[in-house]
Amino acid sequence: MVTSRTAYYEALRELALSKRTEFDVKTAGFGLREARQIYRAEAITIDRRPLPSCLKAIYMCDEVDVSVAIRIGLPMEPTLFALVHELKHHWADQELVRAGYVTCGDYNQNELVEKGAEVFAAEFIYPVAEFSDDIKSLGDGKWDVDKIIRFKREVCRAKVSYTFVRKRLERLGLVSRDQFDGVKFQKREEEIYGTPLYKQRWFRDRRRARTS
Numbered sequence: 001m002v003t004s005r006t007a008y009y010e011a012l013r014e015l016a017l018s019k020r021t022e023f024d025v026k027t028a029g030f031g032l033r034e035a036r037q038i039y040r041a042e043a044i045t046i047d048r049r050p051l052p053s054c055l056k057a058i059y060m061c062d063e064v065d066v067s068v069a070i071r072i073g074l075p076m077e078p079t080l081f082a083l084v085h086e087l088k089h090h091w092a093d094q095e096l097v098r099a100g101y102v103t104c105g106d107y108n109q110n111e112l113v114e115k116g117a118e119v120f121a122a123e124f125i126y127p128v129a130e131f132s133d134d135i136k137s138l139g140d141g142k143w144d145v146d147k148i149i150r151f152k153r154e155v156c157r158a159k160v161s162y163t164f165v166r167k168r169l170e171r172l173g174l175v176s177r178d179q180f181d182g183v184k185f186q187k188r189e190e191e192i193y194g195t196p197l198y199k200q201r202w203f204r205d206r207r208r209a210r211t212s
């Protein structure tokens with residue numbers, strides 16, 4: 001089972017890389033607009049709507065229509081990740097979906113198919129090879145909270161979350177699974193780099209004045 005699981009993930013990574021080539025995806029230039037272009041090319045409708053908290057997105061298809069429902073209110077990086085996760089179902093699982101499979105956070109039932117979609121999305125958005133190259137610029141020292149923040153702020157080319165970076169480092173054996181439990185990366189980032197513009201009071205006031 002371990003071997004076939006590894007082979008399944010490997011095949012999905014290869015699929016991700018070949019789809020990147022097909023759609024001319026460049027890591028630094030891949031965001032929501034580019035993801036939407038792929039959806040348009042594949043004739044998939046995006047339907048933003050409220051969804052239960054266990055669900056970020058759902059892939060649906062019948063003989064005529066293909067659509068993805070995506071939860072309203074997700075931040076940009078998780079939205080992008082979810083959109084690419086659903087592309088894996090589109091390219092690799094259509095038969096399953098037509099046979100009644102429903103994508104959800106129910107990992108017990110659909111664990112392999114779902115984890116495969118996570119593997120696909122991660123490789124599509126930020127290939128392991130590029131990531132491994134990029135982290136070299138920060139040296140061999142051990143990875144702590146501040147180094148992760150520095151990486152995300154100064155080195156990382158992809159639009160990914162702290163969770164993404166943490167999981168990738170974990171996969172590469174550079175950090176341990178529970179090493180950053182309870183760490184608030186965003187808060188620490190603000191301590192180091194200052195409050196982002198859009199959260200600053202004068203900026204909010206100005207925007208409010210403009211729109212009122």
Ligand SMILES: [Zn+2]
Pocket residue numbers: 085086089103104113114117
């Ligand atoms: Zn899924």
